[in-house]
Amino acid sequence: MAETASFAGTLIPKDRVTTLIDAIYAFSMTLLVTTIDVPSKYEHIRVASPVHDIVTGILPDLFHYFIAFTILAILWYFHHQQFRHLAGLNRTLLVTTMTSLAFVCLVPFSTNIAGDYPYDVLGAIIFELDIFVIGLITIAQWYYLRKRSTVLVPGLTVDRIDREIAWSWVFPLLSIAGIAVAVAGFSWSPAVYILAPLIMAYLYRKEPV
Numbered sequence: 001m002a003e004t005a006s007f008a009g010t011l012i013p014k015d016r017v018t019t020l021i022d023a024i025y026a027f028s029m030t031l032l033v034t035t036i037d038v039p040s041k042y043e044h045i046r047v048a049s050p051v052h053d054i055v056t057g058i059l060p061d062l063f064h065y066f067i068a069f070t071i072l073a074i075l076w077y078f079h080h081q082q083f084r085h086l087a088g089l090n091r092t093l094l095v096t097t098m099t100s101l102a103f104v105c106l107v108p109f110s111t112n113i114a115g116d117y118p119y120d121v122l123g124a125i126i127f128e129l130d131i132f133v134i135g136l137i138t139i140a141q142w143y144y145l146r147k148r149s150t151v152l153v154p155g156l157t158v159d160r161i162d163r164e165i166a167w168s169w170v171f172p173l174l175s176i177a178g179i180a181v182a183v184a185g186f187s188w189s190p191a192v193y194i195l196a197p198l199i200m201a202y203l204y205r206k207e208p209v
Contacts, residue, residue, distance in 0.1 A: 011088025011152075017097060018083050024101050025076040028108055032068050035112040036061040064115035064127070067193050068107055071131055071171070074196060075104070078138055078168060082145070085153045092144060093152070100137040106130050119187045127190055128178040135171030142168055163207060170199050 036058055089097070107130055114127035142165045145153050149161060174192050182189035 011090055012094055014083055014086050014088055017089060017094065021076075021079050021083070021097070021101065024104055025072060025079070028104050029069055029072050031108040032065050032072075032111055035068075035108055035115055036065055037116065060118040061115040063188075064111050064118075064190060067190050068111040068127075070197065071193055072104070072107060074200065075134055075138070075171070078164075081164060082138075082141065085155050086145075087152055087154060090152070093141060096137055096141055096144075100134055103130055103134045103137075114190055121182045121185070124182040124187075124189045125179055128175045128182065131193070132172050132175035132179075135168060135175065139165060139168045139172065167200070167203055170196055170203075 038054060038058060086093075110127040110130040113123045117123040142161060145156075146158065146161045146165070149156060149158065153161070171193075174196060178189045178192040181192060
C-alpha cells in the first residue's frame with residue numbers, strides 16, 4: 001500500500017498534457033484543409049466551366065481530407081476517454097503520448113501524399129502506416145494501464161479497460177487491411193477507413209458506455 005501511494009505521488013499532472021493533446025489534434029485537423037490543392041484562378045480563366053474542372057480535379061484530395069478528419073476525430077475521442085479517467089502520467093505514459101502526437105502531426109503530410117497520388121501504392125501505405133502507429137500506441141497504453149489500473153485509472157474496472165482495448169484495435173486492423181489492399185495493387189485503399197464509424201457504431205450498440 002505504501003509503495004502504491006509512493007508511486008501515485010510521482011505522477012505528472014495531466015492537465016497540461018491534455019491541453020497539448022487538444023491543441024495538436026485541433027491544429028492537425030485544421031491543417032488538413034491545406035492538403036486540398038486548388039489551382040490558381042488564372043490557370044482556368046479561359047475555361048468555360050472552371051469550377052467543374054477544379055472540383056473534379058480535387059476529388060481525391062477531398063476524399064482523403066474527410067477520411068483523415070474522421071480518423072483524427074475518433075482518435076481524439078480515444079485520448080479523451082483515456083485521459084478523463086487518468087489520475088496522472090508517469091514517464092512511460094508521457095513518452096508514449098508524445099510519440100503518438102508526433103505521428104498525429106504527420107497526418108496532414110501523409111494525407112497530402114495519399115491525396116495527391118491516389119494511384120500510387122507507396123503514398124497510400126505511408127498514410128496507413130501513420131494511422132497504424134498511432135492506433136498501436138493507443139493499444140499499448142491501454143494494456144499498460146490495465147497492469148497498473150489501481151494507481152493510474154482507479155475509476156475503471158478491468159472489464160471497462162478491456163472494452164477500450166477492443167475499440168482501440170479498430171484502426172490498426174483497418175490499417176493492416178488497407179496496406180494489404182494497396183500491396184495487392186488496388187488503388188484508393190484508404191477507403192477501408194470508411195468502415196471505422198460503422199464498426200464504432202456496432203460496438204457502441206453492442207456495449208454502450
